[in-house]
Amino acid sequence: MSTPTTPVSLDRFLTPAHRALWEAVDDFATQEIRPRVERMERAPHRVDRKIARLLATRRWFGVTVPATFGGMNAGHVAKTILIHRLALVSGAAAALLQASLIPVAALLHYGTKDQHHTLLPAVADASVLMSIAVTEPDQGGHIGGMTTAAEWDGRAWVLTGVKAHVGNSHLADTHVVIARTARADTRTSKALTAFLVKSGQRGVILAPHGRKLGLRGFSFGQISFDRVRVSPNNVLGEIGQGFDVAQFSSILYGRANLTALCLGLHETAVSLTAQYVSKRPRYKGKLADLSVIRDRLGEMSARLLMAKILAYHAVDMLDRGLSCDDELIAAKTLGHELAAQTGNDAMHLHAANGLDENHPIQRVWRDMQTTYAPAGTGEVQRRRLAENLLEEETGTDLRTPWSVLHAGRAQPPIPDEAVSV
Known part of the structure; x- marks a missing residue:
């Protein structure tokens, strides 16, 4: 069979x-x-x-x-x-x-x-x-502290500011840029707007690509916007809706995407380690024959299984239109934590060989480090889970989950002429 x-x-x-x-x-x-x-x-x-x-x-x-x-x-x-x-x-x-x-x-x-x-x-x-540019060099995930701003001059929006860690910064043709369009004392949820900005526009300045710890070959760099003029036709959503655009995209897509990325790295770390200890000589047999090694490898396998089931369970709920904000959060934060533990175990079991660039485990370990901060650090994710739990326990009026809003949003209108696949 x-x-x-x-x-x-x-x-x-x-x-x-x-x-x-x-x-x-x-x-x-x-x-x-x-x-x-x-x-x-x-x-x-x-x-x-x-x-x-x-x-x-x-x-x-x-x-x-x-x-x-x-x-x-x-x-x-x-x-x-x-x-x-x-x-x-x-x-x-x-x-x-x-x-x-x-x-x-x-x-x-x-x-x-x-x-x-x-x-x-x-x-x-x-x-x-496309890319999405939300994070700023000095603000990180603090979206309320955003300083990139767009001012209306009577004909167009004039965009000025700097965005950092923009995925596909050097490849994207069009950037979704979140900028402040209201006074500093306006609530963050109403103060931001999303804009569609072409990479070739005057005033769009791309910083040179610099080497990172992991994900070699992928660009996630810095873009400056120096008085870039944006037509009102290139506002994405409504004026003042930029916070929702950023949150919706990050919570429902960013978290799930990073969970999947981390899962693939996690699986590779387990596979590489199993192969390594099965072939590595030790005493009269192989490293995998030692019970202490099998204990560590078994724990790695269990972590991978948990991460895999949680990742697919969360996106399956999203596909079925169910409320699953907590599941998406848990999949992202636990997915990274479990993978990070496995990555460290994998490096330990490879011992000094794991430090050699000829061994792929060090590449996998480096790449794992890049999945922690984007779409919210572990601390941010756990705080949100706690807030949701406490709201349920105290009977506080709950906000509508983003996943429910996603299920209720209308599909894009069908074009006049359907595009053939």
Whole structure:
């Protein structure tokens, strides 16, 4: 009897289409991405542009875009499969894809009919790659402290400020930029606005790509905006709705995407370690023969299983329109914590060899460090879970969960002429 390609533990979350996608991504990653990994590792100062072109051939940038615009309309479980399975081979390739899908979420749910008609087909065929620029150098995740501002001059919005850690900063054609459009004493929830800004506009200044600890080949850099003029037609959502655009995209897409990225790295760390201890000589046998090693490896396997089930459970709930904010939060924060523990164990079991760049475990460990802060640090996630729990216990009026708002939002309007897939 043949072993199923997809794990039985995820069987309840996967349709036949999901399983076919799983196999297709695994094959693509092995054939197309794996040969580029070593090249990216040797050139940490360079952005790899070939991977985006390779992904474009599969139209995976349009995984959440409706079929009428040329997309896959495949949902969050499918999106998780794409990122998870790419990350198994390359964290950088998975990061490139996941970072592009967050601004697409903003466009899908807050864009106008004209914006959908113009941009969604281009996103689906990857002729336009998007980024989202929220974080600032001195503010980090403190969105209320944002200093990037846009002022109305009677004809256009004039945008000035600096954004940092922008995923796909050096590849994106269009940036979703969140800026302050109200006075400093205005509530954050009403003070910000989202704008669509083209990378080639006058005043858009991209800082040179600098090497990072992990995700070599992927760009997540700094962009400055020096009095960039933005047409009112390029406001995304309504004036004062930028906080919602940023939160919606981060909570429902960013957290799930980073969970999937971390899961792929986690799985690779377990696999590499099992292979290593099974082959490493020790006494008259192998390192894996020692009970202390098996104890550590068993714990790593259990962590991976927990992370995997929680990740797919959360996005399955999102696909089914269920309230799942807490599940998404837990999947992100626990996914990273469990992977980080496994990554440390993997490095310990590789001992000094794990420090050698010839061993891939050090690449996986470095890439893991990049999944902690984006979309909210562990402290932020746990605080939100505690607040939700206390609100339930005290009977406080609960805000509508973002996942419920997501389920209730209208789908993008169908264009006059459907785009063929």
